[in-house]
Amino acid sequence: MFSRIARPALFLSRSFSTSAQKDAKVAVLGASGGIGQPLSLLLKNSPLVSQLSLYDIAHTPGVAADLSHIETRAHVTGYIGPEQLGDALKGCEVVVIPAGVPRKPGMTRDDLFNTNATIVANLSDACARHCPEAMICIISNPVNSTIPITSEVFKKHGVYNPNRIFGVTTLDIVRANTFVADLKGLDPARVNVPVVGGHAGKTIIPLISQCTPKVEFPQDALEALTNRIQEAGTEVVKAKAGAGSATLSMAYAGARFVFSLLDAMNGKEGVVECSFVRSEETESPYFSTPLLLGKNGIEKNLGLGKLSPFEEKLVGEAMSELKGSIKKGEEFAKKVN
């Protein structure tokens, strides 16, 4: 048994949670799902969270009762069904949304659009009504379309702040760090690969030339590595053989992003994460680049930095797909609510 005096250091050691303890209410929408449950567990395990609000259309009373027995400070409450959604959101500083259907083998993220676009539009509408100032972190795919949908919904309510709406692409960075570390025999916790663009296939653009520590690969190995990072989600979908997409690694990545956000909101300086956001860095109106986070969300977009010719070509090739997915999201949002 763990001793209550000498509890093991929180196992989330990478860059997690070093700011002073403050109160923060965090909601997870889709909390009973494959991502939602382990993500809620990681959030419950953090001293940065004082209230954890778990919402889903199924099973949240059980998930909340289970998590509420864990000996950490976050007070857990479960909410079920649309009539309880407003209560789940009131007073939230951060809302994380992994609600929606995941891919099955042979599906692209865009194949999820019809189902998930409606779910994200409805949940965003509730956020705009009940916690318009909250940081909104969207995990639901296709992220390249769901962020424009959320942004349009917030605009309709007159509460849009582009510095507070984030498409969670952290899993692409986590994967890139792991794969580079494996190939180079490095400690993955000390590798940092920025990943820019979007979150689907060739719109996922790892900037290996900007990796810290510096790493070099022959062109064929670089192309194979880039392709593996772009298709890593599909690797998991195939291995799960119909049982869904990445859930555990996504929960880790989602928790990493939320903890970075909370650290920055609590005043920690120098917190940087990549995320798919409203952007003027390229011709695409939404684009992921490294962002300096602060008390009010995005403090500064750090931009693309210096790209290699190979990376420049990848950015160029991603543009038409990115712009198409963004437009599809914006047009959908015009028709709903």
Ligand SMILES: NC(=O)c1ccc[n+]([C@@H]2O[C@H](COP(=O)([O-])OP(=O)(O)OC[C@H]3O[C@@H](n4cnc5c(N)ncnc54)[C@H](O)[C@@H]3O)[C@@H](O)[C@H]2O)c1
């Ligand atoms: N951003 C990323 O890197 C990334 C990675 C993996 C998966 N995803 C996406 O995350 C989403 C969730 O994946 P999962 O594996 O957890 O799926 P899942 O099916 O296991 O869980 C989804 C949950 O959402 C709930 N839900 C459905 N409609 C809802 C609504 N209207 N309101 C609230 N909750 C609702 C379901 O009841 C379920 O509990 C999918 O869209 C998937 O594609 C994103």
